[in-house]
Amino acid sequence: MTKHSPTALDLPQVEPLPPETRKYFDVCEEKLGMVPNVLRAYAFDIGKLNAFTAMYNDLMLGDSGLTKLEREMIAVVVSATNRCHYCLVAHGAAVRQLSGDPALGEALVTNWRVANLDGRMWAVLSFAEKMTLESAKILEQDRQALRDQGLSDRDIFDVISVAGFFNMTNRVASASAMVPNPDYHAQAR
Numbered sequence: 001m002t003k004h005s006p007t008a009l010d011l012p013q014v015e016p017l018p019p020e021t022r023k024y025f026d027v028c029e030e031k032l033g034m035v036p037n038v039l040r041a042y043a044f045d046i047g048k049l050n051a052f053t054a055m056y057n058d059l060m061l062g063d064s065g066l067t068k069l070e071r072e073m074i075a076v077v078v079s080a081t082n083r084c085h086y087c088l089v090a091h092g093a094a095v096r097q098l099s100g101d102p103a104l105g106e107a108l109v110t111n112w113r114v115a116n117l118d119g120r121m122w123a124v125l126s127f128a129e130k131m132t133l134e135s136a137k138i139l140e141q142d143r144q145a146l147r148d149q150g151l152s153d154r155d156i157f158d159v160i161s162v163a164g165f166f167n168m169t170n171r172v173a174s175a176s177a178m179v180p181n182p183d184y185h186a187q188a189r
Contacts, residue, residue, distance in 0.1 A: 039053070
């Protein structure tokens, strides 16, 4: 394992990176000031990296009735429920940055119920937490609680998809001992 490995696993990054991947990493450097370690972790297999980034970009950056902040808030609550260190650090920083409210980011990481949330976000985060803890117990009344807060069925599918994606990535990040980039800790504080 190299000293800069993003995980406890010895999965060396493909070298040289394909031009499209190199370009994607360069865009990350330009926009974020770093290449997130989650991308480096997947860079041992470009097909897996491309599948991961395609799903992430679609769910977190694509068209949705959910704002980018709302999607990041779901990511943090799911990650807090799963106690995923990597995702709490990375997406907690995103919540702080997007909201301009460091206290919101901290509340979501430690206990989302103490955050000052409107009814819509309370319903969304309650649903995401229940889905994380016991998805087989989601009932029509749980989906209806989201509709009652103005979410469309498409919005509900997006809540489900974001929560489902982060349940998967939390498990991969935790089980592989993925290390968050140190830069995330100081962002938007």
